[in-house]
Amino acid sequence: MNPEGGVLPSPLDDVPLRRPTMEDVARAVGVSHQTVSRVLRGHPNVRDSTRAEVLRAIKDLGYRRNSSARALATSRTHTLGVVAVNTALFGPASTLAGIEEAARAEGFLTSTVNLRRLSRESLTQALEHLGEWGVEGAVVITPQRQAVVALSTMRRPFPIVTVEGGHDLDIPGVSVNQHLGARLITEHLLAAGHRTVWHVAGPQDWIEAESRMAGWRAALEDAGAEPPPPLLGDWSPLSGYRAGQQLAGQAVGAAGRATALTAVFVANDQMALGVLRAFREAGVRVPDYVAVAGFDDIPEAEYFAPPLTTVRQDFETVGKASIRLLLDRIEGNSPDEPHLVIDPSLIVRSSTATPLS
Amino acid sequence: MNPEGGVLPSPLDDVPLRRPTMEDVARAVGVSHQTVSRVLRGHPNVRDSTRAEVLRAIKDLGYRRNSSARALATSRTHTLGVVAVNTALFGPASTLAGIEEAARAEGFLTSTVNLRRLSRESLTQALEHLGEWGVEGAVVITPQRQAVVALSTMRRPFPIVTVEGGHDLDIPGVSVNQHLGARLITEHLLAAGHRTVWHVAGPQDWIEAESRMAGWRAALEDAGAEPPPPLLGDWSPLSGYRAGQQLAGQAVGAAGRATALTAVFVANDQMALGVLRAFREAGVRVPDYVAVAGFDDIPEAEYFAPPLTTVRQDFETVGKASIRLLLDRIEGNSPDEPHLVIDPSLIVRSSTATPLS
DNA sequence: CCCGGTATTGTTAGCGCTCACAATACGACG
DNA sequence: CGTCGTATTGTGAGCGCTAACAATACCGGG
Numbered sequence: 001m002n003p004e005g006g007v008l009p010s011p012l013d014d015v016p017l018r019r020p021t022m023e024d025v026a027r028a029v030g031v032s033h034q035t036v037s038r039v040l041r042g043h044p045n046v047r048d049s050t051r052a053e054v055l056r057a058i059k060d061l062g063y064r065r066n067s068s069a070r071a072l073a074t075s076r077t078h079t080l081g082v083v084a085v086n087t088a089l090f091g092p093a094s095t096l097a098g099i100e101e102a103a104r105a106e107g108f109l110t111s112t113v114n115l116r117r118l119s120r121e122s123l124t125q126a127l128e129h130l131g132e133w134g135v136e137g138a139v140v141i142t143p144q145r146q147a148v149v150a151l152s153t154m155r156r157p158f159p160i161v162t163v164e165g166g167h168d169l170d171i172p173g174v175s176v177n178q179h180l181g182a183r184l185i186t187e188h189l190l191a192a193g194h195r196t197v198w199h200v201a202g203p204q205d206w207i208e209a210e211s212r213m214a215g216w217r218a219a220l221e222d223a224g225a226e227p228p229p230p231l232l233g234d235w236s237p238l239s240g241y242r243a244g245q246q247l248a249g250q251a252v253g254a255a256g257r258a259t260a261l262t263a264v265f266v267a268n269d270q271m272a273l274g275v276l277r278a279f280r281e282a283g284v285r286v287p288d289y290v291a292v293a294g295f296d297d298i299p300e301a302e303y304f305a306p307p308l309t310t311v312r313q314d315f316e317t318v319g320k321a322s323i324r325l326l327l328d329r330i331e332g333n334s335p336d337e338p339h340l341v342i343d344p345s346l347i348v349r350s351s352t353a354t355p356l357s
Numbered sequence: 358m359n360p361e362g363g364v365l366p367s368p369l370d371d372v373p374l375r376r377p378t379m380e381d382v383a384r385a386v387g388v389s390h391q392t393v394s395r396v397l398r399g400h401p402n403v404r405d406s407t408r409a410e411v412l413r414a415i416k417d418l419g420y421r422r423n424s425s426a427r428a429l430a431t432s433r434t435h436t437l438g439v440v441a442v443n444t445a446l447f448g449p450a451s452t453l454a455g456i457e458e459a460a461r462a463e464g465f466l467t468s469t470v471n472l473r474r475l476s477r478e479s480l481t482q483a484l485e486h487l488g489e490w491g492v493e494g495a496v497v498i499t500p501q502r503q504a505v506v507a508l509s510t511m512r513r514p515f516p517i518v519t520v521e522g523g524h525d526l527d528i529p530g531v532s533v534n535q536h537l538g539a540r541l542i543t544e545h546l547l548a549a550g551h552r553t554v555w556h557v558a559g560p561q562d563w564i565e566a567e568s569r570m571a572g573w574r575a576a577l578e579d580a581g582a583e584p585p586p587p588l589l590g591d592w593s594p595l596s597g598y599r600a601g602q603q604l605a606g607q608a609v610g611a612a613g614r615a616t617a618l619t620a621v622f623v624a625n626d627q628m629a630l631g632v633l634r635a636f637r638e639a640g641v642r643v644p645d646y647v648a649v650a651g652f653d654d655i656p657e658a659e660y661f662a663p664p665l666t667t668v669r670q671d672f673e674t675v676g677k678a679s680i681r682l683l684l685d686r687i688e689g690n691s692p693d694e695p696h697l698v699i700d701p702s703l704i705v706r707s708s709t710a711t712p713l714s
Numbered sequence: 715c716c717c718g719g720t721a722t723t724g725t726t727a728g729c730g731c732t733c734a735c736a737a738t739a740c741g742a743c744g
Numbered sequence: 745c746g747t748c749g750t751a752t753t754g755t756g757a758g759c760g761c762t763a764a765c766a767a768t769a770c771c772g773g774g
Contacts, residue, residue: 021729021730021731022730022731023730033730033731034732034733037731037732037733041732065730065731066729066730066731068729068730068731069729069730069731069732070730070731070732071731072729072730072731072732073730073731073732073733074731074732074733
């Protein structure tokens with residue numbers, strides 16, 4: 001087609017044949033490569049004038065230090081791994097972003113491995129993969145109990161901290177106080193005059209689901225209310241929908257009983273969405289007949305029908321904290337408290353507004 | 358507290374004082390390090406028995422090759438960068454996951470940089486950061502026009518491909534056919550008997566928003582329908598809500614006119630959620646009075662009130678394709694077509710069900 | 715039993731950087 | 745003006761691996 005033949009590389013795209021090295025910079029200034037290295041590493045014992053000349057040459061030549069050589073010489077790669085599942089979901093994705101930002105601020109590169117399932121085998125493979133690249137440590141987001149257990153019994157080739165991995169095992173980690181979140185929600189509902197609160201729980205092999213249920217139950221018991229039997233979902237809107245259909249049956253005709261359905265705490269916003277739909281279809285008006293609350297505060301929650309009362313977790317803080325913990329481990333400082341807990345906060349919207357009656 | 362004092366490192370956590378090297382493996386077998394290297398690299402000229410012995414020793418010693426040394430010797434890091442904005446959102450997060458998986462399958466590590474804003478400066482910094490670590494190339498998710506423009510006029514220190522960066526510039530990239538998606542939606546609505554379709558658009562500096570609007574307009578014009586003035590949003594549910602309030606005003610009292618409001622195509626699902634809420638509050642029943650469609654197919658869309666007709670993009674394919682394109686560039690093959698386009702598909706749900714009337 | 719050829723293995727240099735140490739330079743002091 | 749101490753700079757040896765080349769080993773044919 002092109003009479004010239006061949007494809008010309010974009011002039012903006014092309015790379016010099018050989019990247020300049022420290023030696024090149026040194027030669028340009030007339031010093032030794034070591035002096036250049038010292039400038040780069042911020043070593044104090046370099047005369048200011050020399051430092052300036054070196055920096056100048058670095059700029060002129062467009063020198064960039066070679067990370068592989070540096071890593072080889074120092075045996076520090078300044079790279080961290082992250083292992084996560086379901087990264088397309090709001091929670092994991094936000095945590096990931098928080099982790100990456102925190103690591104970057106500390107001068108580390110992060111590499112994420114997304115797993116389809118969190119099995120012992122896939123976890124091993126992921127760590128293997130990261131190990132191949134010489135990560136100095138890894139954050140593993142382990143919301144499922146089995147994953148933490150697997151991790152705790154596994155040979156770990158580098159320091160590891162967990163996120164949402166609970167705090168009953170010996171691996172250091174950071175998690176959100178799910179128990180408190182559930183308690184806040186439940187107490188909020190009780191304070192609004194509900195005699196009890198029903199619960200649509202997440203899958204119980206998830207630590208978060210388990211804690212939320214425990215928090216809910218604890219709040220009820222503290223208040224002397226009777227905990228109705230919880231329904232189980234799998235976090236998906238569909239499972240919430242199914243649970244909602246069941247609950248809608250309860251909502252009618254049981255008024256007056258101690259466990260009459262007037263309030264539901266759903267373990268995440270997505271299931272709450274399903275519950276809302278089921279209620280709508282069944283003619284159960286929210287919040288007029290039944291108050292509904294969720295958990296997570298996904299961006300959509302504010303626009304549900306009606307806007308959803310929920311609990312917000314500060315993923316950025318979680319990310320920062322996990323990186324802090326991990327770097328401490330890598331540096332060899334074992335902090336006193338290997339488990340950090342972040343408190344969530346209650347977001348009240350109209351799905352739990354007290355009916356005027 | 359602990360009478361023993363000090364924290365004992367977990368026995369599972371500890372790392373041998375010195376990781377075994379190729380030399381160690383070689384010595385164990387009684388061959389030269391080069392033979393070990395050959396086995397590792399799958400070089401053919403190694404006697405089977407030797408290979409077996411070497412593999413055995415590798416396993417016994419728990420040898421892992423040192424990626425930094427390898428990278429230094431080959432000047433290939435087998436690392437790719439990814440730059441993205443708003444990674445907590447469903448679309449970017451899914452694309453990210455697709456990219457990571459595809460890269461891992463090709464034996465590459467990916468490092469993601471999450472940006473808060475996609476400015477020329479932040480982009481430069483991100484690429485700088487990745488460059489420091491010696492990535493061989495990068496995928497940049499550039500949904501905003503200015504970002505692609507910046508990229509195209511920028512010195513690029515390594516091969517780069519864009520995702521959602523449109524295809525009118527000279528940087529290779531892959532994108533979803535937004536134009537087609539919008540057309541599918543619009544035609545679907547027209548086929549259902551609506552005389553025209555209104556549009557709540559995304560911010561017009563976003564390439565996707567622009568293409569969706571163009572596709573919508575083209576479909577209307579092809580059908581000889583009159584395009585009503587589009588409303589502008591910013592992707593957020595709130596902006597959709599505002600647009601919905603405006604539209605709700607249109608919905609009443611204008612029946613009979615060529616541009617009567619009976620159908621709305623909203624440029625993404627989140628804004629559609631806002632529109633639905635506004636309509637609900639204004640008593641505009643969906644789909645009975647007005648049909649509403651979105652774009653993206655976020656997991657929640659199926660449980661909106663009512664379930665939302667929308668367009669699904671195959672992010673996994675996008676990720677795979679972008680990695681393929683990037684690796685081609687890195688290997689020096691310049692494929693004929695530097696722009697790949699992935700077709701999306703229409704998902705019909707009840708928010709556009711034809712009213713019985 | 716020697717020769718040429720191929721299959722297999724070993725040897726030697728780096729890759730670009732940091733570290734430990736050696737070698738200067740410079741200034742102040744006696 | 746020599747000497748010592750500190751500030752600054754240079755030298756050499758790796759880090760663990762790969763790539764090019766050199767050196768054997770082994771095989772069949774003459």
